[in-house]
Amino acid sequence: MTIAQxxxxxxxxxxxxxxERNGCPVPRESFSVVELAAGDEVVVARPVAGG
Amino acid sequence: MPTAEPDLGHASEGTAMSDEFTINGRTFGSRLILGTGRYATLDAMRSAVDAAQAEMVTVAVRLVDFDAPTGKADITEALPDDVLLLPNTAGARTAEEAVRFARLARAGGLPAWVKLEVIPDQRYLLPDPVGTLEAAEELLADGFTVLPYINADPVLAARLEGLGCHAVMPLGSPIGSGRGLKLRDSIRIIVEQATVPVVIDAGLGAPSHAAEALELGADAVLVNTAIAVADEPAVMADAFRLAVLAGRRGRLAGLMEERERGTASSPTSGLLGGS
Structure with missing residues (x-):
């Protein structure tokens, strides 16, 4: 499965x-090509309201 | 962006009429930068951004909370397309965490700009000068446009400028305190020696505080809480916008020097009772 999926x-x-995948930020352009492997740690964040 | 307001006097062409400032090659007509936190609703936030005529707004970066109904909401979708999103590193307690926030935001498509905050202690919300310096160095080397949030320390501001930071953002008073400019003399020195824009960030609780910051020579202010918690955020945003214009216009016009004692403004001769 890719990050996009x-x-x-x-x-x-x-x-x-x-x-972030295994502690490294993943460029948006490569979401559809980076294949996730078993054991990968994925962090998903987003912009939120803040000052 | 038009910054001229007919009701604020007659500043000449070339000064106030095209009174822009530039951060790392990007020009801003608005000297009022908005934080997007603490608004009751996204609509209220958007109305305030519009009323402020802001061209740059801050956003924070947080994990998606899959259990919360708004966990996936993206605040940027409620913002005008033409404002520059300035990701902050709020929540970072160390230089490493701040660098991580900034890189994550950039990788995801947010601008390679960062309002750099390194704040170790949530009780006081004061920035760590050493961590900020370390993170700034790393992010500058990595190609970011770096706007560090700092205490009003002229020596630190000069050090950060020396590293190549693209602006400095000294606090007026602690975040969310609304106490105004508590370190006027230090801010005056920062402005005097600055070779990059100075943005007063945090602690501005009233439009008059923003006017004062611009009168002191700050290039811009960043305001969040004072507008977000107002009964009428959009009206308050407009009030801050006018105050920023007034303060800036006053600065350009040349402020008089303060004196210890009164000086008559009417003639002291030709008095009716004789001299």
Whole structure:
């Protein structure tokens, strides 16, 4: 499964999804090509209100 | 962006009429930057951004909470397309965490700009100068446009400028306190020596505080809580906008020097009772 597919499955369709894979930020351009492997740790964040 | 207000006087062309400032090559007509936190609703936030005529707004970065109904909401969808999103590193307690926030935001498509905050202690919300310096160095080397949030420390501001930071953002008083400019003399020195824009960030509780910051020579202010918690956020945003224009216009016009004692403004000769 790619990161793009994971986001789709998680129903994250907002403008910005911020993704880290195994502690490394993943560029948005490569969401559709980065294949996740068993044991990968994925963090999904987003922009929120803040000052 | 038009910054001229007919009711604020007659500043000449070339000064106030095209009174822009520039951060790392990007020009801003509005000197009022808005934080997006603490608004009751997204609509209220959007109305305030519009009323402020803001061209730059801050956003924070947080994990998606899959259990919360709003956990997936993206605040940027409620913002105008032409404002610059300035991701902050709020929540970072160390330089490493701040760098991580910034890189995550950029990778996800947010601008490679960062309002750098390193705040170790939530009780006081005061920035860590050493951690801020370390994170700034790393982010600058990584190509970010870096706007560090700092205490009003002229030496630290100069050090950060020396590293290549693109602006400095000294606090007026602690975040959310609304107490105004508590370190006027230090801010005056920061402005005097600055070679990059100075943005007063945090602690501005009233429009008059923003006017005062611009009168002191700050290039811009960043306001969040004072507008967000107002009964009428959009009206307060407009009030801050006018105060920023008034303060800036006063600065450009040349403020008089303060004196210890009164000085008559009417003639002291030709008095009716004789001299």
């Amino acid at each position: 994971l986001l789709e499955r998680l129903e994250i369709t907002s403008r910005y999804a911020l993704v």
